[in-house]
Amino acid sequence: MKTEKIYEANPNKQKNAINSVGFIALTIASPVMGLVLLVPAIPEIVSRFSISENVGQSLITLYLIALGLGQLFYGVASDRFGRHPILLLGSIMFALGSGLILVSNSIEFLLVCRVIQGLGAAACLSMGRAMINDNFARQEAAKHMSTAQTIQSTVPIISVLFGGILVEFFGWKSGMAVSAIAGLIIFFITILKIAETNKNRLPQINFLEIKKAYGEILKNPTFLSFAIACGMQSGMFYVLAGILPYHYEALGQSALAFGVWFSIMPIGFFIGNFINRRYLVMRGIEVVAFSGSLITLFSMLILLFSTITLNLSPITIALPCGLFGFGNGILISNATIGAISSAGKYAGTGSGFTGAWQMIAGASFGVIIVAIGGAESMFITVCSVIGISLLSIFCLTYAFIYRDKSEHN
Numbered sequence: 001m002k003t004e005k006i007y008e009a010n011p012n013k014q015k016n017a018i019n020s021v022g023f024i025a026l027t028i029a030s031p032v033m034g035l036v037l038l039v040p041a042i043p044e045i046v047s048r049f050s051i052s053e054n055v056g057q058s059l060i061t062l063y064l065i066a067l068g069l070g071q072l073f074y075g076v077a078s079d080r081f082g083r084h085p086i087l088l089l090g091s092i093m094f095a096l097g098s099g100l101i102l103v104s105n106s107i108e109f110l111l112v113c114r115v116i117q118g119l120g121a122a123a124c125l126s127m128g129r130a131m132i133n134d135n136f137a138r139q140e141a142a143k144h145m146s147t148a149q150t151i152q153s154t155v156p157i158i159s160v161l162f163g164g165i166l167v168e169f170f171g172w173k174s175g176m177a178v179s180a181i182a183g184l185i186i187f188f189i190t191i192l193k194i195a196e197t198n199k200n201r202l203p204q205i206n207f208l209e210i211k212k213a214y215g216e217i218l219k220n221p222t223f224l225s226f227a228i229a230c231g232m233q234s235g236m237f238y239v240l241a242g243i244l245p246y247h248y249e250a251l252g253q254s255a256l257a258f259g260v261w262f263s264i265m266p267i268g269f270f271i272g273n274f275i276n277r278r279y280l281v282m283r284g285i286e287v288v289a290f291s292g293s294l295i296t297l298f299s300m301l302i303l304l305f306s307t308i309t310l311n312l313s314p315i316t317i318a319l320p321c322g323l324f325g326f327g328n329g330i331l332i333s334n335a336t337i338g339a340i341s342s343a344g345k346y347a348g349t350g351s352g353f354t355g356a357w358q359m360i361a362g363a364s365f366g367v368i369i370v371a372i373g374g375a376e377s378m379f380i381t382v383c384s385v386i387g388i389s390l391l392s393i394f395c396l397t398y399a400f401i402y403r404d405k406s407e408h409n
Helices: 002-007 013-019 021-036 039-048 053-081 083-101 107-135 138-152 154-170 174-193 207-218 221-250 255-262 264-283 285-308 314-342 344-371 378-408
Strands: none
Touching (some): 021 083, 021 154, 021 174, 021 221, 053 083, 053 207, 053 344, 083 107, 107 314, 107 344, 154 174, 207 344, 221 378, 264 314, 285 378, 314 378, 344 378
């Protein structure tokens, strides 16, 4: 087993790795923190800089694009140089980008800072996932990924509530000070406490090696099925995070009230991860991930019904989103490990690609949905998210069928 190979030289290493799951959760949570702490402030930023909603959406879009593209580079680089140096680089960039936002006085500079922040967060996210995959065998990795995401899911709950409070009383920049501190904490803990987990580093890295790594994972149908579905489900979350502030504002809700209502979705994510870790992960990654995708679809159908019947209110938006978070929490950890573990020795590359697709999907879907009127129409938003959900279910159906065929051959 993979676990035995990693820990046979040092029996204390497994204990250290398990104890570091909380730290890995922080590294995985940092990108969500960088996103969610700013979300309650978007309407105020739009007003303060006298910009359009499309430009306001760019604060989310550029961050997610940087978060996505950065992971493509960091995943390959970490397969060659190890997870530790990449995590150090990313955490200091995340802190720097967050800190520079505190002195920004134009929308152009703010957008540049968001790109720096996103590039740093990309390393934190992809390295956290890869480190779990390095330390544990497939099913055990799914369990620990769920543990990390259970811990991690408390961050957006706290961030969106805290972010709303900060915006209400201290202004829109204040949340980025918290992000800067988090980046510095990750940096110093990595230096002082975290050992290298990649024991099978590639001997060299060049264009041909990169081409080979991506060639291997992109022709792997199991990897693609999990990765595409995972990206679409994450994209749905980021779409809702970027667009819902406008809908809550249209209902007369303040930034603080938005933080309270929106927190129900990450609370659902927390509960989903907890139940997945305790009761579901042993039932098989494919089955559990597919079940989660059906729950997210059902949640959006409920929200569509409220929209069609003109029964929209903060609670009729928040409760279906809470159910969405629950399904998302069941799905994401299983689909992520399903993708990364199927990448074999190119786990870092697989982690980078999976994370990149998640962010690029969220950015692309968000831009498209805002462009066709999603910021003004809940009907457009919900129908678009339902379409994305159906595509992710199709991908996971294929992954389940492919697994069954492999077992019978």
